[in-house]
Amino acid sequence: MAEPILELRNLTTVFPTRRGEVRAVDSVNLALYPGQILGLVGESGCGKSTVLLSILGLIARPGRITGEVLFDGHDLTKLSNRELRQVRGKEIAMIFQDPLSTLNPAFPVGEQIRESLRLHNLLPGPSFWPLDSGRRRREKERVLQVMEEVGIPAPEARYRAYPHQFSGGMQQRALIAIGLACNPRILLADEPTTALDVTIQAQIVALMKRINQEHGTAIILVTHDLGLAAEFCDHIAVMYAGRIVEIGNVDQVIENPQHPYTQGLLRCIPDLKERSPLQPIPGSVPDLTELPSGCAFGPRCPEFQPVCAEGFFRLQPVAENGQRKAHRSGEVHMARCLRLTAYRIPEDD
Template sequence: MTDPSPPLLELRNLTTVFPTRRGEVRAVDGVNLTLRKGQILGLVGESGCGKSTVLLSILGLISRPGRIAGGRILLEGRDITRLSGREMRRIRGKDIAMIFQDPLSTLNPAFLVGEQIRESLRLHNMMPGPPWPFDRGRKAREKKRVLEVMEQVGIPAADARYKAYPHEFSGGMQQRALIAIGLACRPKILLADEPTTALDVTIQAQIIDLMRRINQEHGTAIILVTHDLGLAAEFCDHLAVMYAGRIVEIGSTDEVIENPQHPYTMGLLRCIPTVGERRAIEPIPGNVPDLATLPQGCAFSPRCEYAREVCNQGFFRLQPVGTDGPAGGNGGHRARCLRLSDYRLPEG
């Protein structure tokens, strides 16, 4: 299977750092990812592994004193890490939109929901017309599009809901409104940061269905950040498992789920409860590591049941594993583990 479409978004060796009192923390450490049109990529890992930081880096919204210290982010081949603030603002919300975790705190409490959706259209001049004082119909055109998007994301009685405030919405409706803000400008890429974590299970399923529909109908590529491997397995066609700022395993969803190679991925899979199966959930022992004091070598080695002494040394590359070869979208199924190279120390 070859994928002829050129990559929409490419992260090349992306490194994002935050200076702290105990030294510089690499929240994202040399991440490589490729996203093509219509793909859904899942970015999975425990809290604090850097998955949300990847999304914020893509949008250039890392809050100071954090910064992108290295690597490139290519949007349709153009490096967007070097853009000016103004050029970057033209991309935010238009080419790349983001959905956040907690819908209530993400909507501005002081403005009407409809106006918040309309703002996206106005900021990017999506309904162009004659210049300012002469364009009487602009608001009406924008409002029409807002109602269209609200219906598209399944907000019933959009006309009345346009004039409601965020606190008058239910959690699910708030998340739909947020998705509507994201979709208003028909972005090429949707970044979703734990979009269902704050919602009830039934609402979760509806939101996931909605995102799948958006993906299928408009070919919007999606990066879904989640700590829920089960959700990612169901929704994404590619998975990248992150640990301590690095990708430890990446590949097509089927490969990663059916044939996990990294001990961390295996551990995550053992944490997923299955309906109808009487099996104890086995948590991964230990805690998420402190990024300021990472061990040498494999960051997972202190918690790894397969760890040997040599795991503490050197740097391990992502190695091709599995059967689907390098064509699987992100260079095939690869994992970063010494176990996969028969405990040989890398050269140098």
């Protein structure tokens, strides 16, 4: 198998708060391979956005990151801000959670896509004022091409339109266009479809899939919707209270879920054929300053046993067809639960 294009090793992101330290991301290990689509799934407050922001070094002080973020073998956590700006947008683009707060209401959409190109100076010629007209024309051509590619109709006419003149779906397309302008190798998409109705949601997902297939762009899709991840992703990592509790390829995680949290999320997906009643997971994500001892999901878990509150459990390989698969990167199915472990470890892994 190819080398991962992005690898998180023991990534931990801590925010000091008045009520104590919040470990929003706790010892996360993940590998993203070229062309892969990885879903990062979990309820609100599980730390999904913080993982993406940590990858790009966008955690403001006093928040701090430990561990490694290896992109093409280079540790991004060691780079200066200036060096990081070269990576952001050009190599790794991010689509933020809320389109309207990301788009600048005071500038035409086309100009905002062009700005993304200019920041990285991708087209030949001087990028400072006065721009030569040839360069301006080439930039605009590229912007129109990207607008067309993400399905914004009549791009020439809409180049000068302002964000408020776009519908929600079109704003989301514009954000994807900004992300794609520099042809990045990785797209980090944070809940890109949450604010949209289902038909538009399906179109945006189809668009991202096409981008993935045509350009080989690797994607991390953050979503609280396991159903969406099941449809769209090759691999799924389920997060709970800052930790990965289950990870594997989509068939493993959806067909043979091992962690009671994953099983609970699956029971929350509507089944239109069966019309079986949804079974919500009781309770809510714990306050990260007051985590329960042992497994953080314990207080909500239907299979809770006293031993679950006593220590942490490592991610363990899941036995498929009675056999524990050898560890092949990206392929192994793992879960962090008492059910899978014969032994307990007293400390963090």
